[in-house]
Amino acid sequence: MATFLEKLKGGVIGAFLGDALGKEVEGRKRLPEESIKEIESPGYVWDGDYTDDTEMMISIMEALLEREFDPELLAQKFVENYHSYRGYGRGAKKVIRLLKEGHSWSEVAKLSFPGGSFGNGAAMRIAPIGLFYFYDENLLIKNAILSSIITHYHPLGVEGGVLMAYAISMALKKDPRTFLPIDFLDVLIEKEADIREEVYKYTYRYEGEDKEIYLYALKKAKGFLLENGVNLSRVKRQLGTSSKAHRSVVTAIYLFLKHFDTPFEGMMDAIRMGGDTDTIACMVGAIGGALNGMGVFPTEKIDRLTDEGKGKSYVLSLSEKLYKRLKDKGVL
Template sequence: MSGQLLARAAASLHGLALGDAFGSQFFVPANRPALSARRLPPGPWQWTDDTEMACSVYRVLADRGGVDQDELASGFATRHDFDRGYGPATNRMLRLVREGGDWRALAAELFDGQGSWGNGAAMRVAPLGAWFAGDVAEAARQAALSALVTHTHPEAVAGAVAVAVAVAVTAAEPALPAGLFLDRVAEHVPPGMVRDGIAEARRLLTIGDPGLAARMLGNGRQVAAHDTVPFTLWVAARHRHDYESALWTTAVAGGDVDTTCAIVGGIVAADAATRLPEEWRARCEPLPEWAGAPPLAAP
């Protein structure tokens, strides 16, 4: 397997995990004043289910070169740590998969047969987008396969596709202007609320206030793909070359901060020129050994 693919996907995974761990700190009441002052909360920072699931995505890519849905479902279930902050529906589903349940049936029957339209498929997909950066259409196809393991609602699938394509475009065309970046992503996202939100994010690019952008686009408070992904793409479009600015901008908008920061971190870190801040990395919990992700190169 190409070392370049591994390194590119691992860089995005590290960016995702750091964003996840950073964002998760602001659910701790004592750390909230640090957010308004843009002061780093004390370490150690622990990552959440976002990173745990993203590591399983990375592991399947490294082992198979693409999404093997059965293997991905098994990885999610086997490595599922209840204390990482999973939602109740996902906790139940992964427990049943461990007990021998069919992930296809379990995912499809969620929410009275509508399937989940949550942001879980989008939050974990960044390494996949980096892996397939040389073929954006394939990144979109593989992202859909990865989403369907747990999220069968079309909006959840669209959210995963949008994030994967955003990562692929960031890795392959880092110099694209913000508007063209969002246009390139929207080309691969099926019609629906996620794509409508990306179009609205495109119109809001001249707005500099993340709070206002979040009020217009959503900040993940509803834990839904259409309420999460457009805002994260708005941030990424405006701050793709500055990891710290991107993450602070995401966090100050509130909402599902660990997930929004994980998504933005995974996108921005896909640019080969991006360097994750050393002070932040020193506070962050390392990736699990089973993920097998190579460490980041020294700055």
């Protein structure tokens, strides 16, 4: 089995790779299979650059290293690292603007979006929280929520982030040689209500008839896994591929479970399905990398990830520092 450090690197580099590859086709409807094959092929040439998903993930890593875990500092990092050309959503752009104007981290989500955003922006960036707080479930859930509510006030947006962090953390602790996808999903199904209750302590209580929307989706994913060989258009229809958290987080969890020992294939399925491809492929990569380690991804793809800006080398150096921090804390 990969070492802990390789798994930690796998989680963040998997997210980076999914983001960088998925952005190539973001927002497109289904692509012809030959275009998919081209992206999949070892010789595929692209810029290897990342989008808002990775940029915000880097902010979380920096904030964890500087002063774990302080949402005010994280909000400041979001502002410092922000590049508008990296494909931020409208809500995130507004949050950044409000922060720059001096509003507090705790009020910008509400100010930017009355009722709160249920986009997948909290989940797309959350890998470092899942990887770092693997040793304490309460801390993991609490800090996953704190990292989410800076931009997301709607409970569905926050719960998507926490479920993703929880899944990444579980994957990190598992051995791929004895991994059982259904058992993994059963834990999430069992935990969902507790996670939702925790989320409600920081957001408003969502009383719509879709209150159990994540629970339904997780059970649907379990049905798909048991059925074996469900086609992607059905998955897309029922679990979703949009930028809404509740229409993409469970999709990513399902694609990971379907390809748990070959997560690159899960990423390619995310790309094949269209929609919010960068974020869904990013989330598949984060969980798959945390389970298997960075070595599970094709070397030629990792080699092409950009080193410009806060690129691959920088992200890897932050991973090593986080690893060292965990050692110093005595949890490894």
